[in-house]
Amino acid sequence: MxxxxxxxxxxxxxxxxxxxxxxxxxxxxxxxxxxxxxxxxxxxxxxxxxxxxxxxxxxxxxxSASEGFEVPSMEREQKHLEEKEAIARQALELVEEGEIIAIDASTTSLQLAKLLPNMSLTVITNSIHVSIELAKKEQITVILTGGYLRKESMSLVGITSDKIINDYHVNTFFMSCTAIDASWGVSDSHEMQARTKQRIAELADKIVVLADHTKFEQRSLVKWINLDEVDTIISTNDLEDSLAEKYEQKVKHFLRVAL
Missing domain, CATH: 1.10.10.10 (Winged helix-like DNA-binding domain superfamily/Winged helix DNA-binding domain)
Incomplete structure (x- = not known):
């Protein structure tokens, strides 16, 4: 032995x-x-x-996320796919026709883009994958942020991106992240990615975090927002009850959906 x-x-x-x-x-x-x-x-x-x-x-x-390594987007998309789809369906209920929303370059947010109906909507995104998905829906106006292309996440980041989005108004920003910690906040594994999200969040009336159960009680390389600045977190019942109760106290709305 x-x-x-x-x-x-x-x-x-x-x-x-x-x-x-x-x-x-x-x-x-x-x-x-x-x-x-x-x-x-x-x-x-x-x-x-x-x-x-x-x-x-x-x-x-x-x-792991704590090492500051970003998983390539195609690999991330397959991880916990059932959870991501359930979270996206719940997020869809928060989208209203005629709004201006922002969607980040995360695989969970991509599931939301896939579910969006062909309706009058303006979507600001730094995601190539999201923009391609929404290009199929003629009533949706898509605004790409511009910037440097990060091939790992197929996202646009950097100073150029920040300048382009500077004057836009956003009703709701739907985003995911690498990690969430109750005391430290929301963080990501890549600095420029985090800064772009931070800039979009500053323009948004509401911030909705889409996070499967593996993201909680984690810290990644760059913190970019505190939990008290987040309006809603959407996760699933795969998250333990004790953790859900902990995070319910940190944000205005904490939603857990059944798989």
């Missing part, structure tokens, strides 16, 4: 070493290099995710 535990510990150390070196790992590559089965590696990754060392993705894992 002691030898088995020792092998497991060494395997975990090797996985963490590769993760820090490359930012991400693949199940197949790890199973070959460590001479174990794919299923063994998957169990290792599950254990390390529970220890908040990493975040599992399809076929592998990436560093």
């Amino acid at each position: 002691l030898n088995v535990e020792s092998k497991v510990d060494r395997r975990h150390k090797n996985i963490i070493k590769e993760l820090k070196k490359h930012g991400k790992v693949k199940v197949g590559e790890l199973s070959k290099s460590l001479s174990v089965t794919d299923e063994t590696i998957r169990r290792d990754l599950e254990f390390l995710e529970n220890q908040k060392v990493l975040i599992r993705t399809r076929g592998g894992a990436v560093q």
